[in-house]
Amino acid sequence: xxxxxxxxxxxxxxxxxxxxxxxxxxxxxxxxxxxxxxxxxxxxxxxxxxxxxxxxxxxxxxxxxxxxxxxxxxxxxxxxxxxxxxxxxxxxxxxxxxxxxxxxxxxxxxxxxxxxxxxxxxxxxxxxxxxxxxxxxxxxxxxxxx
Numbered sequence: 064x065x066x067x068x069x070x071x072x073x074x075x076x077x078x079x080x081x082x083x084x085x086x087x088x089x090x091x092x093x094x095x096x097x098x099x100x101x102x103x104x105x106x107x108x109x110x111x112x113x114x115x116x117x118x119x120x121x122x123x124x125x126x127x128x129x130x131x132x133x134x135x136x137x138x139x140x141x142x143x144x145x146x147x148x149x150x151x152x153x154x155x156x157x158x159x160x161x162x163x164x165x166x167x168x169x170x171x172x173x174x175x176x177x178x179x180x181x182x183x184x185x186x187x188x189x190x191x192x193x194x195x196x197x198x199x200x201x202x203x204x205x206x207x208x209x
Contacts, residue, residue, distance in 0.1 A: 130181040131178055132181075134179070140174050151170055170182070
């Protein structure tokens with residue numbers, strides 16, 4: 064779409080699984096040849112991926128999402144999966160921010176060959192509460208109260 068070779072993702076052969084009718088996704092994105100700055104340590108897992116795909120939507124009061132990262136080989140994907148499991152464990156241990164634990168409860172991580180897949184499923188009401196709490200935290204921080 065960005066290079067104007069196709070009017071939408073459904074017409075693109077690069078990501079045929081995107082733009083499927085009836086999917087109900089409100090966010091759908093994909094990229095390959097990911098290139099993140101070496102100075103940004105938070106993007107370390109993304110630098111190991113050669114392709115990423117994000118799909119998010121809401122149906123029947125549930126927010127559902129899938130982040131799929133494809134590595135160059137199964138060994139890299141295994142390492143990415145191990146790091147991801149560690150990040151999920153750390154999220155669950157965040158006592159000063161219970162929102163992280165709630166979010167982690169709704170996340171599941173699995174590996175399928177050279178692909179690492181993170182799935183999110185949580186009630187939409189909880190997702191909205193988490194977003195509101197994060198906005199309030201940012202406002203307090205900006206006001207110098209945090």
